[in-house]
Amino acid sequence: MVQHLTRNKRDPESRTISFTVVLMSFLAIMSFLNYSHPPATGRVYINENTWIVQGYNNLNKALQDRSFGFLEGGTVEYNLTCTRPAVLDLWLLSCNTSEAKEYARLTASQLDWDCNALRGLMARDPDNSYCKRDKIKYNESHPNRFHIRRQMKDSRFYTFFLLQCPSHQSKNQSNRRIGCRSELTLLNPDGEHLSSDEIPLPWIFVVLNIMWSTMATLWLINWVKYHRFSNNLHKFITVVPICKIVLVFVVMVRWHQLSKDGIESKPMQTLRYFLESVEDAMLFMAMMVISEGWGVVRYQVRHFRWTVLAAMFVVFAGSRMCVHWVHNYFLAFAVCCVVFVMYRALKWCSYNMEVLRRRQAKTFNYIRRLNLEYKTEITLHDQIHKKFELYNNFRMVSAAFSMLYAIVVTLGTFLSEFTWVQVLTFEVPELLVYLAIGIIFRLQDFGKYDNVEMISHQENYAAVVLPEVLQTGKRLRLMLGHYDQDNKDESKQDRTRSPQRFLQSYLSALAL
Numbered sequence: 001m002v003q004h005l006t007r008n009k010r011d012p013e014s015r016t017i018s019f020t021v022v023l024m025s026f027l028a029i030m031s032f033l034n035y036s037h038p039p040a041t042g043r044v045y046i047n048e049n050t051w052i053v054q055g056y057n058n059l060n061k062a063l064q065d066r067s068f069g070f071l072e073g074g075t076v077e078y079n080l081t082c083t084r085p086a087v088l089d090l091w092l093l094s095c096n097t098s099e100a101k102e103y104a105r106l107t108a109s110q111l112d113w114d115c116n117a118l119r120g121l122m123a124r125d126p127d128n129s130y131c132k133r134d135k136i137k138y139n140e141s142h143p144n145r146f147h148i149r150r151q152m153k154d155s156r157f158y159t160f161f162l163l164q165c166p167s168h169q170s171k172n173q174s175n176r177r178i179g180c181r182s183e184l185t186l187l188n189p190d191g192e193h194l195s196s197d198e199i200p201l202p203w204i205f206v207v208l209n210i211m212w213s214t215m216a217t218l219w220l221i222n223w224v225k226y227h228r229f230s231n232n233l234h235k236f237i238t239v240v241p242i243c244k245i246v247l248v249f250v251v252m253v254r255w256h257q258l259s260k261d262g263i264e265s266k267p268m269q270t271l272r273y274f275l276e277s278v279e280d281a282m283l284f285m286a287m288m289v290i291s292e293g294w295g296v297v298r299y300q301v302r303h304f305r306w307t308v309l310a311a312m313f314v315v316f317a318g319s320r321m322c323v324h325w326v327h328n329y330f331l332a333f334a335v336c337c338v339v340f341v342m343y344r345a346l347k348w349c350s351y352n353m354e355v356l357r358r359r360q361a362k363t364f365n366y367i368r369r370l371n372l373e374y375k376t377e378i379t380l381h382d383q384i385h386k387k388f389e390l391y392n393n394f395r396m397v398s399a400a401f402s403m404l405y406a407i408v409v410t411l412g413t414f415l416s417e418f419t420w421v422q423v424l425t426f427e428v429p430e431l432l433v434y435l436a437i438g439i440i441f442r443l444q445d446f447g448k449y450d451n452v453e454m455i456s457h458q459e460n461y462a463a464v465v466l467p468e469v470l471q472t473g474k475r476l477r478l479m480l481g482h483y484d485q486d487n488k489d490e491s492k493q494d495r496t497r498s499p500q501r502f503l504q505s506y507l508s509a510l511a512l
Contacts, residue, residue, distance in 0.1 A: 044262040069196030082180040085143035095131035100159040115165035193262030205252035226443035233295030247275040277320040291348040349395040375453040
């Protein structure tokens with residue numbers, strides 16, 4: 001049923017191995033370059049280069065990379081340590097989503113108005129919505145340290161800003177620029193460092209890890225049971241879920257670590273980005289290899305097709321890593337790769353299905369022309385129809401996944417405050433597509449498809465069904481039978497004509 005691959009001088013496996021080595025080297029270089037960046041932080045936001053300018057008002061950019069969801073009873077703590085003592089008028093602003101967008105657009109004159117309103121010198125601007133403000137007090141024993149701690153009384157998402165107002169005591173100081181180190185710690189009740197929309201994630205990934213491990217175990221058990229029917233396509237498919245299991249385990253450990261101490265280690269973050277890029281690229285490349293028909297419809301994949309697969313793998317994995325480490329603009333390259341990959345997968349599936357239809361028609365005409373009759377329950381039609389069903393089901397899975405992936409990417413931009421929902425919208429479709437591929441291309445007892453026998457109602461006639469020798473590269477030898485010279489009833493004409501009919505059947509079989 002599933003054809004076994006043969007090696008030749010241009011073995012696609014060797015090209016794949018060489019390509020993998022090059023890719024791993026590229027990703028390792030990217031990881032090394034990224035390792036020189038400032039340390040990543042979780043829900044404890046540390047900035048070693050916070051600059052305070054005395055005598056001027058200033059609104060620093062947001063102190064965290066995303067809004068934080070508090071539960072009732074959560075706390076926020078901010079510490080600022082400067083290189084030298086200073087008289088500063090600092091305020092910690094707690095803004096919701098709409099207030100944060102408005103405050104980020106304030107001009108210098110509007111900041112002056114706001115600072116004067118905080119000191120009670122003028123009324124607040126009624127046209128502006130104001131964030132919650134808390135005065136940051138300095139430590140009397142350490143004049144260069146400032147501290148504030150506040151308990152949140154409501155369950156909302158907040159973004160924090162550091163507002164510096166000009167102090168009258170510092171306007172005439174000559175050295176106005178001061179370097180400081182800031183540390184913002186966000187906590188939910190019971191010492192939980194995760195935002196309210198992230199709290200379910202550690203246990204979600206525990207469940208995902210169990211599900212992926214169960215699927216991989218069932219696949220390996222099936223592989224051991226029917227190992228003699230496997231080929232290199234099944235080995236290639238096996239690599240993909242293994243990468244996914246490692247990725248899910250790393251992400252699970254990461255979320256548990258963030259929940260416990262709020263600090264994200266740099267090696268863990270680098271490993272996660274590396275595995276995410278490779279695993280996503282492997283998923284789409286596996287779908288392209290399957291749709292190509294390798295190991296099912298044909299024994300070999302053309303060199304040009306392997307080149308396309310290698311190029312798409314490098315571009316897609318590289319663009320995904322650049323999204324994490326360079327800029328989000330590279331997401332456009334990743335989306336283009338996904339569109340191209342899914343288009344090629346659907347096109348190649350349709351092409352292979354058309355090849356199987358033509359092969360089925362040739363087989364039917366061949367058997368009808370020679371008036372053959374099957375001796376076995378399994379026919380050549382059953383062989384081809386089984387392969388046709390595989391690719392028909394896989395094409396529907398690819399089409400459904402393409403539409404679902406586009407919907408998920410679109411919805412992801414609107415779920416910034418529902419992180420656990422956003423994660424599930426990406427993880428569940430990927431889990432389902434792996435499950436579908438595993439069910440469709442699982443190993444079975446294909447031995448019944450390997451033995452198809454036919455008989456002819458004509459005497460002195462033999463029909464031989466041979467594999468596609470032009471694709472296997474094997475040298476096949478045809479052995480003709482001997483005729484019994486003692487059989488006096490057989491005419492000379494029949495003895496001469498029988499080998500010709502035998503060769504005619506042989507050549508007709510090659511056309512299949």
